[in-house]
Every structure is written in structure tokens, then in C-alpha cells.
């Protein structure tokens with residue numbers, strides 16, 4: 252009991268009164284969804300700061316290995332498999348009731364040299380990949396819920412094509428390696444979800460885009476009976492990438508038509524490298540806005556299941572080392588929750604469990620389709636189920652126009668859930684005085700009816 256209280260307090264920086272036992276994990280669980288973060292086998296059991304393990308267990312119900320299930324880690328020399336570190340993580344996940352994502356089977360990177368040495372030997376390399384997938388997937392059969400079967404196989408040229416250089420798999424086997432990888436993984440664990448995972452998917456479905464190419468391939472795979480069930484959008488973005496949540500929403504909708512789940516698999520939202528010392532509270536709030544928008548999209552789209560962050564604390568993140576970015580996670584270097592943490596909590600709380608569909612259960616509520624996602628509007632409906640159809644709102648500059656009633660209570664919250672404005676509207680329109688430019692959540696209440704929308708004040 253003492254431990255529970257201590258753990259809960261780690262995530263209780265928020266100024267509004269969250270119940271002490273509410274965590275990202277508890278809120279996600281109530282909604283039939285998974286929120287997770289990476290793990291390394293040396294990150295628990297007292298080998299790094301003790302806060303890490305406390306937070307990881309309290310806040311997350313899903314886990315993915317940062318490196319220790321990749322090809323070079325699991326088969327460092329031919330035919331000799333090394334599962335020790337992965338096993339430790341799977342055990343940790345089982346002990347703590349967490350879902351495990353497996354990452355990654357067929358990827359051009361982090362492949363050992365002995366594999367690259369078979370470049371050009373098609374029959375041999377097919378056998379190598381098949382043997383690897385069969386062994387690794389069978390080893391964790393029934394314990395790893397979902398695999399990234401193929402990772403980052405599309406090129407960066409914006410020309411709708413596979414990565415044709417720098418990939419031993421494609422260069423030797425051609426595009427067949429992808430189809431085969433899914434078939435072999437499915438044979439080894441028929442119950443595992445099987446994903447195609449990539450970066451820059453969040454750039455949208457424009458011409459030549461990765462997302463568009465993925466969509467075409469998913470259609471082809473489905474038509475040909477290739478057992479793909481999910482796509483992962485890594486979503487390693489920068490603070491300036493403001494259109495990405497909307498792009499992820501559009502992509503989720505396109506995949507929903509194909510019966511495919513979309514997961515956010517590696518989220519981080521970095522600032523430019525070197526900027527850490529000059530970042531202000533406002534910068535961190537902006538980061539929170541983006542985190543929140545991803546969580547809103549995640550909860551509102553019925554075919555999204557996992558929200559995985561590529562790290563817990565800025566003290567341990569790949570961004571500083573190799574990415575020219577920094578401070579992209581939801582806890583700072585001292586393990587203090589950032590505004591991004593609060594934003595995620597507030598988004599989860601704004602979506603009642605009854606309104607969130609779980610792609611993992613069949614008895615899903617039907618109300619989720621009530622969300623209005625029209626992008627042309629400056630408002631996005633977050634929660635309208637209690638509102639009579641006649642109640643609506645629009646924002647123009649600082650003026651909030653309410654249709655369907657003359658009088659209503661209006662409350663405006665920032666993206667971290669702090670109240671910034673509250674007044675009674677008597678005339679069907681109200682000035683949102685002293686609310687500065689930015690993104691907010693507005694709640695309009697009339698009796699027991701309430702309509703909540705995200706608005707942009709410009």
C-alpha cells in the first residue's frame with residue numbers, strides 16, 4: 252500500500268485535482284487501450300535510478316525492448332540464439348501485467364555482419380531469415396502479443412518505393428522478403444498481431460508519401476492473404492511538426508477501412524539539439540499540446556490500440572545521442588513529469604471509457620462514431636455524447652458562438668487541463684477575454700448536456 256501511494260505521487264505534478272491513484276496506465280486500462288514505453292534489461296532491478304522502475308510500472312501497461320529483441324541481439328552468430336535479455340524483459344512484463352511488443356524481425360539495421368556477408372546469396376539468405384523468424388517468434392509464442400515483422404522497408408525518396416540500397420534483405424531477396432516474413436511469423440505464432448512499422452508515416456498521405464505506399468501494400472497484402480494485422484507509425488517528430496496528429500488520424504481512418512489497426516509505436520517529440528538550456532515553460536507546454544493531440548487522435552480512432560513512447564525520461568533517450576534532438580519525452584532528466592505528462596492524463600480523462608473503442612475486444616461501445624473530425628473547422632469535437640444534436644459551437648477570433656441555446660456555462664481549459672476561463676453565456680455568444688493565442692479545450696454546459704471541443708484561438 253505504501254508503495255502504491257509513493258508511486259502514484261510520482262505522476263501527480265498537475266495543478267488540477269487528479270485522484271492520486273490515476274496514472275496513464277490506470278486510465279488507459281479503463282479504456283481498453285495500451286500505453287507503453289521502451290525498456291532495456293539493465294533498466295530495472297536497481298541498475299539505474301530507482302525512479303525509472305517505479306514510474307515504468309506505475310504508468311505503463313505495455314513494453315517494448317529498445318534493442319534487445321533485434322536481429323543482432325537475438326542471433327549474434329549464425330544459428331546461436333541469445334534470449335537472456337529478452338527473457339528478462341518478458342518476465343518483468345508478465346510480473347507487472349504488461350503487454351509486450353516485439354521489435355523487430357526483418358530490418359535492414361542492427362543486422363549482424365554474418366548476415367550481411369551473405370549478400371547476393373538468395374537461397375541462403377531466405378533460409379537465414381526464415382530460420383530467424385521461426386526461432387524468435389516460437390521462442391516467445393503466446394508471450395509477445397505483437398511483432399514488428401518488417402521495419403523501415405520503404406525508401407526516403409518520396410517516390411513510392413522500397414528501400415533499395417542499404418538493405419541486405421531487399422537487395423538480395425527483393426520485395427518477396429516482406430510477404431514471406433509475415434507468413435513465417437504467422438506460422439510460428441498464429442495468435443500474434445503482425446505489424447509493418449516505419450517512420451515518416453506521420454507526414455501524411457500526399458503523393459509519393461510513405462503512408463500512401465504503406466496503404467497500397469496493405470491492400471495488396473490483404474488481397475493476397477498475407478497475414479498483416481497492424482501498422483506502426485514510429486512518430487519520432489519535432490516540436491514544429493504541428494500537422495502530424497491530423498495526418499495520423501487520416502491514416503488511421505484509411506487503415507480502418509481495411510480492417511487494420513494503427514499503433515503509435517515510438518513516439519518522441521524533440522526540440523532542436525542544444526536548445527535544452529533555453530527552453531521555457533511555454534515550449535514545454537507546446538510539447539504537451541502535441542502529445543495531447545496524439546492521445547486525442549489515439550482515443551478517438553477505434554482502430555488504434557497502443558500508444559508507445561520511445562523512452563520515459565530525457566535522462567535516457569536516443570535523441571541526444573544520435574538524432575540532433577533533445578528533451579522529447581514526458582519526464583525530465585530528474586524524473587519530474589513534464590507538461591506532456593499532464594496533457595496525456597487530461598486527454599485520457601476527457602474521453603470517457605464508454606466512448607473509447609478497444610480494437611482488442613469485440614463488445615465495444617457504439618458511441619465512438621459520434622466524434623466530428625472535420626479538419627476545415629477550427630474546432631474539433633472531443634466529447635459530444637451528452638450533447639443534444641442541436642448544441643454546437645464555433646470560434647471566430649476570441650468570440651465563441653453557441654448554437655442551440657442562448658444561455659450556457661462556458662469553461663475553457665489549457666491543453667494540460669488547467670482552467671483559464673469560466674463564465675456564463677447569456678446571449679449565444681461570448682468573448683473569451685484574456686485567453687491568449689493557442690489551443691484549448693472548451694466545455695459548454697446546458698443543464699445535464701455538455702459539449703467539449705478543442706479550439707484554436709488565433
Ligand code: XIL
Pocket residue numbers: 317318402485517569
Ligand atoms: C534505436 C535505439 O533507440 C538506439 O538505442 C539504437 O542505437 C538505434 O535504434 N526506429 C526504430 C528503433 O525502429 O529500433 C530505433 O531504436 C529508433 C528508430
